[in-house]
Amino acid sequence: MDPADIGRRVLRLRTERGLTQRQVAEPAYTAAYVSTLESGKVRPSEAALRHLAGRLGVDYGELLTGRPARLATDLRLRLTDARRALATGAPEDAAALFRTLHEEAVAHGLAEEQATALQGLGDCLLESGELTDARDCFAAVEGLLADQPLPRRVPAIRGRATAHLLTGELRYSCYLLESTLDELNAAGLHDPDALLLLYTASIAPYMDMGAHARAAHAAELALALAPSVSDPALVAHMHRGVARTLIAEGRTAEADTSLAKAQELYRHLHIRTELAHCHWMRGYVSAQDGDLERAESELRTARDMLASKRAALFTGQVEVELADVLRRRGKAEEAEALLRPLLTSGEATGALGAERGAVHAGGAHRLLGLIAEERGDTEGAEEHYCAALSLLERSSAAGDVADLCRLLGDLLRRTGRVEAAMDAYRTGLGHRAAPGTTTLGPAPATPPM
Template identity: 90%
Template sequence: MAENHPEGARSEEAVEIGRRVLRLRTEQGLTQRQVAEPAYTAAYVSTLESGKVRPSEAALRHLAGRLGVGYEELVTGRPAHLATDLRLRLTDARRALATGAPEDAAALFSALHEEAVAHTLVEEQAAALQGLGDCLLESGELTDARDCFAATERLLADQPLPVRVPAIRGRATAHLLTGELRYSCYLLETTLDELNASGLHDPDALLLLYTASIAPYMDMGAHARAAHAAELALALAPSVSDPALVAHMHRGVARTLIAEGRTAEADASLAKAQELYRHLQIRTELAHCHWMRGYVHAQDGDLEGAESELRTARDMLASKRAALFTVQVEVELADVLRRRGKADEAEVLLRPLLTSGAAGEDDGALGAERGAVHAGGAHRLLGLIAEERGDTDSAEEHYCAALSLLERSSAAGDVADLCRLLGDLLRRTGRVEAALDAYRTGLGHRAAPGTTTLGPAPATPPM
């Protein structure tokens, strides 16, 4: 049979294949003639091993058979079924994140990422980085999480937009938790517009984006936009097969129902989410359901039920070492404790959660760059406790600290509430002009929720 001797300079690929053939042949104690016959000559194998020729597909398949390896392994150097094995282990790492501590799962994802890089498996690299970003998000390492999601997007730059949506959603969530509500909305809305403009109406991607947008909309006071996103998410749900996505949708929709005073429907929505998360054994998300059910009970005036649900959520998150979410629940638990007349207990819970925002913040701290909205909430609660004790100076200090955090985050509804509290305090202490300024600031945030910081809503996709 004629041998294939393509002309041209020694290519890097030809050199790598030649080295691989030489290594495999010598490992098995075979001569060049034994590998070559009957289709090729020993001289051809010698030329190939020196990297002077890039063999044809037919030659590669012949050599792979003689050397006892797969065609892909001979061409790429990757062991047979490596990609499949990596994907299975990525699934195991996902399960570890769902049921265990994020840092333990992070170690698995990091090792898998290194292995995928070593074998140039781009999709598996991206999946490992996405998982690592989710771990960092859960443990509250928000800057590192953002970097992981951004790296995932770069790896998938040539893929269709729906493939990149989980990474974009992760980055938006990191910005939300940092307190950058407006930028979180911007990321989600521009992606929705790009999906719709390109005709890529992928139900999973759309549901993920609409559900993710509910939280920043609510925190910014854009309740109508949040309700519209929830309505679209509900319409998309029947087209989505992933139960985790559907459960997350039910949890997001519950927030809009609570805001509308439809607490019974919100509780029913959370019950659906809980059932799905329990079946999927996703403990962090199950804890989030207890967290939100605690909020529902608090809205209904059932403070004892609220305390029970919030303590359950806190214990579950603490057992998973989900540090940021744990301290956020503790802020809401402290609010319930204060309302139940346990101000001292609430204060003991709150004070360790706050720092000056310096670089030395520990895992249990909230601040301007980490859980800013809840940090503002903690200062607000400490201000209320101080005011109830008659310590107006301390109350004013906490209200001002809360206002600074919440204004920076564009949390319009919370800012308006803070301005009312601060204005009332200033008026009672005889500073009428300062009180009027506080009230005016609050009214400015309350006048048109969301419209002062958000542009036009993204286009509605065809259903």
Template identity: 70%
Template sequence: MQRLRTARGLTQRQLAEPAYTPAYVSTLEAGRVRPSDEALRYIADRLGVGFDELVTGRPARLATDLRLRLTEARRALATGGAERAAGSYRALLAEAEEHGLTELAAEALLGLGECALESGELETGREHFERAEARLADAGAPLTARVPALRGRAVAHYLAGELRYAVYLLESTLDELNRGGLHDPDALLLLYASVIGPYMDMGAHARAAQAAELALALAPRAGDPALVARMHRSVARTLLAEGRLAEADASLARAAELYRTLQLRTELANCHWMRGYVSAQNGLLERAEAEFRQALAMLSESRAALYSCQAAVELADVLHRRGKSEEAAGLLRGVLDELSSERGAVHAAAAHRLLGIIAEDARDTEAAEEHYVRALSLLERAGAAGDLADLCRLLGDLLRRTGRVEAALDAYRTGLGHRTAPGTTTLGPAPAQPPL
């Protein structure tokens, strides 16, 4: 009040009269008396500011302006400008914290987390999501409002190869929402779409299929088209696993259409990547190569390092199948320079597996064995049972051909140990379901 009065060149008498006395204004400015709402409205009118601005000390349009800038930062991230978006989010976070706008500060932290995931800085991303979740929890926000932060943490763990912990976070949140009657369609859809990938990599295909069915049932109730598009992209994985290739392609086409409308470039690139995978499954290798190259070009432009590496592994597989093994091997070596056991472990394993196959084709059994063993170590550490059985078969076959029968038997037994019944995991009962 004092700051606004002096900025306008008013004395305490000029501000107070005719309704109040200069002494009353003095006691208010000194903080010795709590003013009534009536007095505050009078003084706000005299100062030419809104009642809320006088009460909170925040500029009248601050929250609105910050929300507008949040939208611009999201657009920058969506179109591939993660670095620029991160700068905007950092500035927004500082302003929101300065004025005590907890919800907006949490949204800025979520944005910083997404930027970090995009650029492959998984630990930094996880820290941003944890801070966002803590802010919202301290402010008493309901679980539904904390879901994006929880999902961000789970994705960071998933991309780091910590599949079981990612599933634990997603399943426990789903369980709490559904048992508590918090059937928010957007929150549930976000979680079901996010858990499909980890389920598939763990070999829990039945749970993945169930999550996909629930996501499809929730989609008509969701209000966020980007969320619906992400769901279609995730569901395509389960449709592929069930051999429903035409339906998978239709889901991806719908996702791509939504992403084009929303101008979400990285997500659209991921659709090209998945459509390449569908084409490869159908034996349409030329089309698959074109789709993967398109995805890789778009992801490289947006500097989405981890996603670029994942698309490169798929492209290398198609190149190898088309007889372009030298180019495939070059791509894979580049991928391994970017990935590690703490960062993209499942895809690093896929790169080693494919390099092993290429080495076998070139009759370099020593190099092939080395790549298979490295891949096996990465997958075991990540708990990716979905790929372990096949890798153990490849390693066992190689060992058997080189005359090491006992070692081959050990490899086959390891593979059989990971060949669980369809859809089972060691994670306990499935989470409660929404009443659909």
């Protein structure tokens, strides 16, 4: 509360209304007091400010801060509209709204609204695949909320961890989530929403790293927390995450049921990207069950929904899954035509690589290697397998690395390079010996339920 700023506001408002200092001051104060206040030489009490606000016909908060009375409320309503635009439309359109609202919040010094706008912008950038900028947004949110309780910062931490996951930095994604869980539990901050968000977010990097037991434990904790959470979007996300652990355990019917629950919640909430993710995962479940026709249908639905929202990175990732199903259905040429544009260099729409969807980029190279091998092009197959291995080893995707080493080893053995094949097998065995334990520390503490 700067006395000079308040004085200038009182002077401006009094002049605009054509009032004298005496008219503003009476009956509780003197004209001399108002003169001293307008010159910034005195810090007014709350009682004085409320009196002056009443005489000047403005809200007390507006006189104190210079902000219109309904500014913060209006900004929050527009932030809700921007979030709705992200749920139903293209991420870049919603990003433009969040940027405008952030600028307004900065201009008026509204830190909470700045943080909300940046959180929304980060989510838009995640969806469009601009992962570095997304990380920067989430880090800025954490800075703005540094003096807030840790649960308030959890959505930003989860966003940053997700950006690292999509980049292929699985180990660091786990570190961010686990260290936050430990900090929450150590401080006794057992906020159900925050804990559910973190445990659900940790399932994907655990699974990609081969730490299946830890993923299953996180899923169990998430399920136990769900009854304490009222946000349906959080519950839906939990069901989607838990489904992945059920798939890994071969419990595909239960996984499909879990995804159906998530799908219904997302449909009710009109969150199209997450609804597309449910179709994506149901396609994967069908593929695991051998129902390739249904798998192709679900994956095409997911791909079309994501493409219509211009969610380029997720669209590319679904196309890798779809290509796998197409190859298994004997449509190798169509699968190859789908995959090759995804591995173009530069910033092409949907392009995948070491810094953008590394795990799926490795999957694309693996599929192209299989297609090449099936048509007798062993040299091309080896080239793709080696490219995939480089991407997946850098990401610490243990299970995928082991599978790839088996494929590469088999190829090398068939072409007479037995020693090279043995090296490939050893590499794969090294990654599968103790999934996840060589890259992760102790599991986070379990919160009291």
